[in-house]
Amino acid sequence: xxxxxxxxxxxxxxxxxxxxxxxxxxxxxxxxxxxxxxxxxxxxxxxxxxxxxxxxxxxxxxxxxxxxxxxxxxxxxxxxxxxxxxxxxxxxxxxxxxxxxxxxxxxxxxxxxx
Amino acid sequence: xxxxxxxxxxxxxxxxxxxxxxxxxxxxxxxxxxxxxxxxxxxxxxxxxxxxxxxxxxxxxxxxxxxxxxxxxxxxxxxxxxxxxxxxxxxxxxxxxxxxxxxxxxxxxxxxxxx
Numbered sequence: 001x002x003x004x005x006x007x008x009x010x011x012x013x014x015x016x017x018x019x020x021x022x023x024x025x026x027x028x029x030x031x032x033x034x035x036x037x038x039x040x041x042x043x044x045x046x047x048x049x050x051x052x053x054x055x056x057x058x059x060x061x062x063x064x065x066x067x068x069x070x071x072x073x074x075x076x077x078x079x080x081x082x083x084x085x086x087x088x089x090x091x092x093x094x095x096x097x098x099x100x101x102x103x104x105x106x107x108x109x110x111x112x113x114x
Numbered sequence: 115x116x117x118x119x120x121x122x123x124x125x126x127x128x129x130x131x132x133x134x135x136x137x138x139x140x141x142x143x144x145x146x147x148x149x150x151x152x153x154x155x156x157x158x159x160x161x162x163x164x165x166x167x168x169x170x171x172x173x174x175x176x177x178x179x180x181x182x183x184x185x186x187x188x189x190x191x192x193x194x195x196x197x198x199x200x201x202x203x204x205x206x207x208x209x210x211x212x213x214x215x216x217x218x219x220x221x222x223x224x225x226x227x228x229x
Binding site for chain 2 (some may be wrong): 006025036040041042043044045047049089096097098099100101102104105106107
């Protein structure tokens with residue numbers, strides 16, 4: 001019940017295309033859903049995050065779509081660029097044992113072809 | 115504001131040895147979490163410290179331990195190293211003031227190789 005399932009494992013997209021990464025969860029106590037972007041040799045950095053009281057959040061070319069009833073959320077990267085090539089992690093967080101605990105997906109390696 | 119600083123960046127150790135990794139959180143952040151990142155496994159939660167107390171622990175053997183100092187700096191120790199401990203160890207700090215669930219800021223990690 002604590003898992004966050006992320007797909008696909010890897011994704012290749014042409015420059016200018018749309019990249020879509022999906023995540024699903026079971027625990028309805030999760031109340032914060034961030035997406036992290038990680039470049040080789042770097043730590044993950046927050047890209048965009050959403051709370052369950054909204055169904056969509058957009059920041060530039062990045063959009064999170066959130067479906068509370070289906071317990072799914074996804075990241076859409078519009079007009080994908082080679083510079084977007086990185087590993088993307090979804091996460092879900094809830095108040096557990098006196099702290100906010102994060103559960104991460106297994107990651108999606110995105111490659112955007114020039 | 116300086117980010118999360120992890121030292122050292124790279125380490126090579128021999129099986130059976132022990133290792134200590136260090137993490138300095140962002141100034142004012144009192145929560146420090148540690149994660150192990152391996153290919154295919156993603157980020158696995160090790161433990162979280164807040165005000166020098168361990169608040170949460172993941173499913174790792176007792177060889178993995180940590181502590182936090184009064185200035186919020188944290189160390190992670192792995193004893194009796196095994197080949198499977200080779201991984202990128204990430205530290206993340208959070209600002210817990212305000213009470214809401216907030217962003218975790220990650221350091222660049224320590225790449226540990228056990229030979």
